[in-house]
Amino acid sequence: xxxxxxxxxxxxxxxxxxxxxxxxxxxxxxxxxxxxxxxxxxxxxxxxxxxxxxxxxxxxxxxxxxxxxxxxxxxxxxxxxxxxxxxxxxxxxxxxxxxxxxxxxxxxxxxxxxxxxxxxxxxxxxxxxxxxxxxxxxxxxxxxxxxxxxxxx
Numbered sequence: 363x364x365x366x367x368x369x370x371x372x373x374x375x376x377x378x379x380x381x382x383x384x385x386x387x388x389x390x391x392x393x394x395x396x397x398x399x400x401x402x403x404x405x406x407x408x409x410x411x412x413x414x415x416x417x418x419x420x421x422x423x424x425x426x427x428x429x430x431x432x433x434x435x436x437x438x439x440x441x442x443x444x445x446x447x448x449x450x451x452x453x454x455x456x457x458x459x460x461x462x463x464x465x466x467x468x469x470x471x472x473x474x475x476x477x478x479x480x481x482x483x484x485x486x487x488x489x490x491x492x493x494x495x496x497x498x499x500x501x502x503x504x505x506x507x508x509x510x511x512x513x514x515x
Contacts, residue, residue, distance in 0.1 A: 363480070369444040371398065372406050373492065376440065379416065380432035380493035381500050386425030395503045406444065413443040432490035438481055440489075448477060 378392050389407070393400045407426060410416045417429040428435065450473045461467070493499060 363448070363450055363477075365441065366445060368406050369441055371396065371403065372410060372440050372444045373437070373489075375403065375406060375410070375426075376415065376428065376432070376435060376489045377493045377499065378503055379426060379428045380489050381503060382427065384427060386419055386423070386427050388425045409443045410440075413439070415439060415443065428489070432493060433488045435489045436485050437487045437489075437492075438484035441484055450477060 374396055375392055378395060379387050389400050389403050393403050407416065407418065411418055411426075411429075414429050415435055416426050418424070418426050463469075
């Protein structure tokens, strides 16, 4: 299974917002930090807003921010909002399968077990887990200057 680019950037958007810690973030800033287009990010924001993960503030001084605490947003929450399908094989969709073994094959059960384990790991990690322990993330995103650079010589 491979997550889409949309999911990858959804994680990045949320990490950016988590580092901003409640302050509004502008899509232009996020696009610049990650080197992607604003229209691409706007496409990703829609399911995140509809899913209650981010809130948008319109207007001249508007932007986006997390709608919940970063520690309350699991990676699974994000994946469920941004991925269209979790079918790992044709047999996951029985009505469309033309495999003669679909009724008795144990592959489907094994793949479901693997997918459930994957979901379990995603559910055990939050956006806060990705953004907080990394002291350099704010610097790398252009949100803060490196502490060493600020220290007196």
